[in-house]
Amino acid sequence: MFKKQRKLFICFALLVATIGSGNNVSAATIEQNGTSLILIQSVNTASSRVGLSISNSGTASLSAGVVGKAGTSKIHMSIKLQKYNNSSKSWKNVKSWDKTANSANVLFNTTYKLDSKGTYRCKLSADIWKNGSKESVSITSDKKKY
Numbered sequence: 001m002f003k004k005q006r007k008l009f010i011c012f013a014l015l016v017a018t019i020g021s022g023n024n025v026s027a028a029t030i031e032q033n034g035t036s037l038i039l040i041q042s043v044n045t046a047s048s049r050v051g052l053s054i055s056n057s058g059t060a061s062l063s064a065g066v067v068g069k070a071g072t073s074k075i076h077m078s079i080k081l082q083k084y085n086n087s088s089k090s091w092k093n094v095k096s097w098d099k100t101a102n103s104a105n106v107l108f109n110t111t112y113k114l115d116s117k118g119t120y121r122c123k124l125s126a127d128i129w130k131n132g133s134k135e136s137v138s139i140t141s142d143k144k145k146y
């Protein structure tokens with residue numbers, strides 16, 4: 001019973017944090033197999049993705065994309081290549097790129113030669129404008145080792 005209450009509390013906390021952050025989202029509660037689930041859905045964003053691969057020679061290939069829903073007028077995205085710092089136990093920015101499009105979608109692809117071995121990830125943050133309202137999304141790729 002405690003696990004079920006903990007899961008519900010975590011879902012509720014995420015919902016409050018998301019709505020309280022000013023993001024333009026919708027939420028719904030559904031019952032599934034006797035468990036209440038809270039679903040959070042973007043209002044402006046149809047899909048977003050970010051990917052990272054690293055070759056044996058140390059070339060990182062980054063890809064990112066955001067697709068807005070009908071009526072999207074502008075998308076700005078920031079892509080950060082990050083390396084894990086073992087001593088500080090945190091992610092440090094290695095390189096960043098920005099891209100803006102006055103359309104309903106924006107795509108980004110590039111390569112970058114890594115300076116040193118380690119664990120890397122790619123983080124995408126985007127602002128999507130639709131009908132005068134802004135929604136912010138953020139996603140992170142899987143970790144990759146070089």
